[in-house]
Amino acid sequence: MVPALIAVHIVSIVVWIGGVVFVTTVVFPIIMRMDDSMEKVMFFQGTERRFASIAKASVVVAGVTGVLLLQIEHRWGVLFTWAGIGPTVMLLLWAMFVFMLLFESNIFNFLFGGTAQHDTKKIFRILTTAHWVVMLASLMVIAVGVYTTHIMLMR
Numbered sequence: 700m701v702p703a704l705i706a707v708h709i710v711s712i713v714v715w716i717g718g719v720v721f722v723t724t725v726v727f728p729i730i731m732r733m734d735d736s737m738e739k740v741m742f743f744q745g746t747e748r749r750f751a752s753i754a755k756a757s758v759v760v761a762g763v764t765g766v767l768l769l770q771i772e773h774r775w776g777v778l779f780t781w782a783g784i785g786p787t788v789m790l791l792l793w794a795m796f797v798f799m800l801l802f803e804s805n806i807f808n809f810l811f812g813g814t815a816q817h818d819t820k821k822i823f824r825i826l827t828t829a830h831w832v833v834m835l836a837s838l839m840v841i842a843v844g845v846y847t848t849h850i851m852l853m854r
């Protein structure tokens with residue numbers, strides 16, 4: 700059961716974080732090269748909204764499998780300890796994504812509504828930086844998760 704859960708967990712992480720990497724390193728540079736502000740916003744919202752549904756499904760699968768792994772192995776106690784640094788950072792990153800996906804439309808409305816509409820260049824610079832931060836944090840969580848699991852297996 701545990702190896703199967705880890706396999707499903709990893710597949711969902713690959714789909715989800717792979718999408719984050721694609722949006723950050725491919726979609727954003729394309730948007731930044733567009734001249735027309737309206738075209739920028741439409742392209743961004745179209746891509747991000749389409750990806751959001753894929754991300755939501757992956758976040759649910761990753762969360763359910765992650766929780767089941769802790770439950771089956773009776774390892775809830777490792778959270779917020781050094782020995783459980785891997786699952787702890789995974790849980791924190793997961794919670795941040797859940798928050799972002801739940802309030803996604805509010806964030807879009809705030810960014811692209813009202814007076815902010817006039818400064819799309821600035822908004823996309825902020826969004827690019829935010830995506831880089833989230834992408835690097837996600838890759839770091841994967842590295843920490845794999846490193847800590849395998850260092851423990853070698854002991």
Ligand code: HEM
Nearest residue numbers: 762765766768769785786789790792793840841844845848
């Ligand atoms: C509710 C959220 C999550 C929980 C409770 C959770 C929990 C777990 C648990 C218990 C394992 C088994 C290995 C271990 O104990 O270290 C695991 C494996 C793993 N998780 Fe998560 N996880 C969650 C979300 C995530 C996220 C968001 C990522 C990456 C962005 C991630 C990446 C990984 C990776 C790469 C492994 C494989 C480690 C290995 O065996 O090499 N997990 N997770």
